[in-house]
Amino acid sequence: MPTDYALYLRKSRADLEAEAHGEGDTLARHEHILMELAKSRALPIGAIYREIVSGERIANRPVMQQLLSEVEDGRWKGVLVTETSRLARGDTIDQGIVAQAFKFSGTLIVTPAKTYDPTQEADEEWMEFGLFMSRQEYRMIRRRMNAGTKSAKKEGRYVGSRAPYGYERCKLHGRGWSIRPIEPESVVVKMIYELFLSGKGAGEIATYLNQINIPSPTQRTWVRQTVGLILQNPHYAGLIPDAVHPYKKVIKDGQLTVKRPLNKQCELYEGVHEAIIPRETWEETQRLLTKNHKPRVPSALQQHNPLAGLLYCDKCGQKMQRHPQTDRNFEKYYCPTVGCPTVSAPLSQVEALVLQGLKEFLYNLEMQQPEQPDFTTEQNALKNIDSRLVEQRKRLTKTFELVEDGIYTREAFLQRQSEINAEISRLQTAREELQRKLDAHAAELSARENAAPQIQHVLDVYDRKSAPAERSALLKQVIDRIDYHKTTKQRWSAENDLSVTIHPKISARK
Incomplete structure (x- = not known):
């Protein structure tokens, strides 16, 4: 059964401010108060703990950590402090740690005002209440300090402890x-x-x-x-x-x-x-x-695949993956699907085939006579729908007039209005669908007209774009997907069936 007591001394922010105004050393004053208290009550003092650093949390106070460890081990009968808030004030989690350590070890907390026995329910409640109030006081002080700092800065004053260089x-x-x-x-x-x-x-x-x-x-x-x-x-x-x-x-x-x-x-x-x-x-x-300022991208996170997101296996549909260059092999593409008959091929060969395919597509595009689609039927249908919508809206307005004149009953008005609104909704849906088709035709026509110069631009600047990410971005401007085909291994056969099928973006309807 322990018989000795420990003294714990710690400065608060208010103490630091008081010392700055010449009120003397806080720890020495508090030590004198607690030693007089121990003398008056004949309490044997076994150690004195002085917390030099000031921190909001226990994790920032090494002396408090040592004291708590000894309290949990049951070394002390009690700990003398000037007030309970000296043990824990800033964080409710830390306050709970302190309260539990003293309660489960049966260690007393002795202050000049009162002695707390955490094993007694009444004292435990008083101690928890005191810690709670100290937490509220701490928050109030923090708010006041932050408001004062903000006000000083707004007034143009410097609040730092050390001036900038110069x-x-x-x-x-x-x-x-x-x-x-x-x-x-x-x-x-x-x-x-x-x-x-x-x-x-x-x-x-x-x-x-x-x-x-x-x-x-x-x-x-x-x-x-x-x-x-x-x-x-x-x-x-x-x-x-x-x-x-x-x-x-x-x-x-x-x-x-x-x-x-x-x-x-x-x-x-x-x-x-x-x-x-x-x-x-x-x-x-x-x-x-x-x-x-350009954020540096680590080499491991940089893009090294010029066909990333474009190249797919034509057998299983999986995206082809890039295998980096090793001492024995060049960079190559391979299918990650286990059991797929597709075999790998050098990256440079696949990339060359893609560029050749683009050149052939551009040649065929330029040789084709552009067709001028006839949208007369769709445009006439659109005009017909617009005229019918105007007619239905007029009929809807007429129903309000008829009900006001007493020709329509309320029930007849509601039924007629519902029928007209349903017809308007149907016509609007049909119009939107027709307009989407016309817009898609127009977009595809525009894409075909702009495709040749865009593909030519990609071919012209492609070799000058050394970074794989830049080459990939160029290809994605004109290519939607590339199907990869190769099933023969040249190691065992002279036959090479490597081929790619390019799906340009202009071939897809919007």
């Missing part, structure tokens, strides 16, 4: 802080923007700054990331950003983690500090940064 913090005459340019760092910032606008990249600028022995913000060598952050920083244009990297809590693998993603839609406020870079220069820099 600036130093300075106290405003009223209240709050701002920043002011300092040399020679501000001159370096101007140089970075001038070099970037002259056409140099962030990496080149970093190399140049290292060559002329200019120290970086960390007093180490310059790197492209540091230059990039300076080029994106709105403080240099006299602006104050709202939240560039806001806190975001996410659950991953059952664990709560805090991330700080980049906020690309960050709101900017006019600052009271002096700008190092003209506003127009900074805005032009941001435009160039956005224009030049």
Whole structure:
């Protein structure tokens, strides 16, 4: 049965603010209060735990983690704290962990105001209520602090603890802080923007700054990331950003983690500090940064198949897959269906056959005399439907007049109206179907007229498009599907029955 007690000391945000105003060391004051409490009650103290770091969650407080582990092991009879909120305040999950650890181990919580025995239902309720109230107080403080920070930024004041490179913090005459340019760092910032606008990249600028022995913000060598952050920083244009990297809590693998993603839609406020870079220069820099930014796609995720999504096996209908080049074999296409008689063929041969098939299709297209389809019947039918719709709508209007004149009873009016509406609906459906057919004919005619120049363009620029993704995009402009055929293995036979059947997009009716 344990007989010793432990002291747990932790600073709150209010304590930190009080210390900043000269009220002395909080931990020392609280330690004196608890030692006097232990002395008055003759409580043997076995250890004193001082939490130096301040964190919202237990995961960020290593001393609290150690104390909880010892409490769960039943090492202490009780723990002395100035108030229950010192144990857990920020997270309801953490509060539950603390409450359970003390309850199941039977460890007392001793405060100057009251001693809590978590094994007793009344004390457990009081302790849970105290933790709940401390949580609400913590939320209120957080809201007040966030509102104060937002208000200060809107007023143009600087709220950071460290000034950006090229600036130093300075106290405003009223209240709050701002920043002011300092040399020679501000001159370096101007140089970075001038070099970037002259056409140099962030990496080149970093190399140049290292060559002329200019120290970086960390007093180490310059790197492209540091230059990039300076080029994106709105403080240099006299602006104050709202939240560039806001806190975001996410659950991953059952664990709560805090991330700080980049906020690309960050709101900017006019600052009271002096700008190092003209506003127009900074805005032009941001435009160039956005224009030049191309996300890098890992090689494993890049497209290597120029016929991706187009090539199908003519035996089983499955999409043909690309087998990458190895030391023994070239790139080739193969059918993934087990037992399919289709055999593989080199990618280069299949691609050459596709281009040859396109050339033949283009030749036949140019040699054909374009037919001018006769849509007279469909157009006459469309006019007839339109005239009948006009007639039915007039009859519908007439039914309202007849019921108003008392010629139609209410029942007769409703029946007649239902019949006319049904006929209008039938005519509208017929009209829509007829119009779809006319539009499809017109679209196909237009596609055939534009097909030759489009195919010719694909053939002209295809060889110049080295990237497989670009070649694939070109082919998909004019080809809907390609059927692949090959059933003989040339390893055992000189016969080669490799062939492809191209289905151009213009052959399909819309």
